[in-house]
Amino acid sequence: MTAFLKDIEIQQLAEQHGAPLLVLDCARLQQQYDDLQAALPGVEFFYAVKALPNDAVINTLKQLGAGFDIASSGEIDQVHRQQINPRRTIHTHPIKKDRDIRDALRFGCTTFVVDNIDELKKFRKYRHRVGLLLRVSFRSETAVVDLSRKFGCNPDEALQLIQRAQQMGIHVKGLSFHVGSQSSSADAHVHAIEQCMRIMLQSEVPLSTLDIGGGFPANYDGKTQDINDFCAPIREALSKIPADINIIAEPGRFLVAPAVMSISSVMGKAVRAGTTWYYLDDGVYGSYSGRIFDHATYPIRTLKTGETRSCVLAGPTCDSIDVIAEDIQLPELEIGDLVIGEMMGAYTAATATDFNSLARAKVLVLNEPGQDTLTPALQESLFPQPPELVPATLNTH
Ligand SMILES: Cc1ncc(COP(=O)(O)O)c(C=O)c1O
Numbered sequence: 001m002t003a004f005l006k007d008i009e010i011q012q013l014a015e016q017h018g019a020p021l022l023v024l025d026c027a028r029l030q031q032q033y034d035d036l037q038a039a040l041p042g043v044e045f046f047y048a049v050k051a052l053p054n055d056a057v058i059n060t061l062k063q064l065g066a067g068f069d070i071a072s073s074g075e076i077d078q079v080h081r082q083q084i085n086p087r088r089t090i091h092t093h094p095i096k097k098d099r100d101i102r103d104a105l106r107f108g109c110t111t112f113v114v115d116n117i118d119e120l121k122k123f124r125k126y127r128h129r130v131g132l133l134l135r136v137s138f139r140s141e142t143a144v145v146d147l148s149r150k151f152g153c154n155p156d157e158a159l160q161l162i163q164r165a166q167q168m169g170i171h172v173k174g175l176s177f178h179v180g181s182q183s184s185s186a187d188a189h190v191h192a193i194e195q196c197m198r199i200m201l202q203s204e205v206p207l208s209t210l211d212i213g214g215g216f217p218a219n220y221d222g223k224t225q226d227i228n229d230f231c232a233p234i235r236e237a238l239s240k241i242p243a244d245i246n247i248i249a250e251p252g253r254f255l256v257a258p259a260v261m262s263i264s265s266v267m268g269k270a271v272r273a274g275t276t277w278y279y280l281d282d283g284v285y286g287s288y289s290g291r292i293f294d295h296a297t298y299p300i301r302t303l304k305t306g307e308t309r310s311c312v313l314a315g316p317t318c319d320s321i322d323v324i325a326e327d328i329q330l331p332e333l334e335i336g337d338l339v340i341g342e343m344m345g346a347y348t349a350a351t352a353t354d355f356n357s358l359a360r361a362k363v364l365v366l367n368e369p370g371q372d373t374l375t376p377a378l379q380e381s382l383f384p385q386p387p388e389l390v391p392a393t394l395n396t397h
Pocket of ligand 1: 048051069092093178180181182213214215216250251252253254346
């Protein structure tokens with residue numbers, strides 16, 4: 001689990017910056033990237049920017065040699081600002097406006113994803129400038145978020161679509177899939193890899209790239225398989241693929257989820273029907289938006305110890321849906337006490353809103369590569385005693 005800050009440091013950050021906060025640890029992000037690379041050797045990663053579109057995340061992953069999966073003109077603007085080489089980007093949204101395609105081409109991104117004939121036709125006029133990946137749908141029962149219902153052609157339509165593209169003079173260079181986010185088993189990946197390989201072998205058009213998407217699970221519950229074990233069947237399936245095929249992936253969640261911690265504070269409390277409700281200054285319209293959109297349950301704790309009781313944690317808006325956790329066991333809290341959400345990097349800040357005109361959580365960044373100066377005030381605050389942790393950089397965004 002995350003715990004990249006000691007409780008005293010959490011307290012000090014909250015005192016210094018106020019709550020709510022999201023604290024991003026780029027060292028933890030780097031660790032996740034290294035672990036995934038070790039689990040999938042030979043696979044080239046394109047970080048799915050949508051998971052956490054944060055400049056420090058992009059900068060850290062750029063330094064590590066990652067490419068970027070972008071899916072909108074806003075994401076293009078962001079990677080452009082971070083001086084990402086367009087050749088290291090792929091545009092993965094299967095459904096685009098002509099404007100989206102033009103924005104990506106103007107930036108210099110030339111790899112796009114399609115999954116149907118109407119989308120293919122949009123590329124006729126750009127055919128000399130692009131290479132396409134055909135996204136194939138593989139439904140997954142073990143993913144928390146099934147992405148193959150909304151996107152991807154049926155496997156048995158793939159060859160025909162590749163042929164139609166060839167007739168239009170459009171270069172399809174490979175296949176892609178996304179078996180769904182937060183997969184609990186690699187079975188769907190393995191099945192999709194095998195089926196894609198079958199299509200690639202049958203295709204008269206030579207296909208040189210296989211994009212195995214995302215879906216690599218974050219350990220929210222402390223029981224999720226270690227990434228190396230999770231990927232073992234995927235490694236095995238990929239080992240059967242001819243060496244000249246370029247294997248790429250689009251991980252989002254696995255890289256960023258454990259790298260962010262939420263710090264919120266209790267702003268009010270009330271006893272309702274015999275249960276204590278704590279009202280926090282962050283909720284499902286803010287950093288905890290993944291409770292709704294991402295179906296995620298985050299490990300939540302406080303800095304207090306002692307006897308615990310079942311209570312409700314609610315967010316700060318006026319809406320009754322704004323409840324983070326019901327029947328959660330916590331010690332008695334007082335107004336001002338801090339509540340910590342772990343594993344809160346993926347699809348959290350990314351989907352937060354401004355509902356009720358409430359400000360979103362401030363993001364603090366630690367250990368960003370190349371940003372190794374620590375302000376004396378912060379150093380004092382983070383390290384009251386002589387520093388014993390790795391130096392951290394703290395930028396407010
Ligand atoms: C096209 C595409 N690629 C990659 C991802 C990232 O997936 P994950 O966060 O499960 O790794 C997503 C998530 O929605 C996606 O839609």
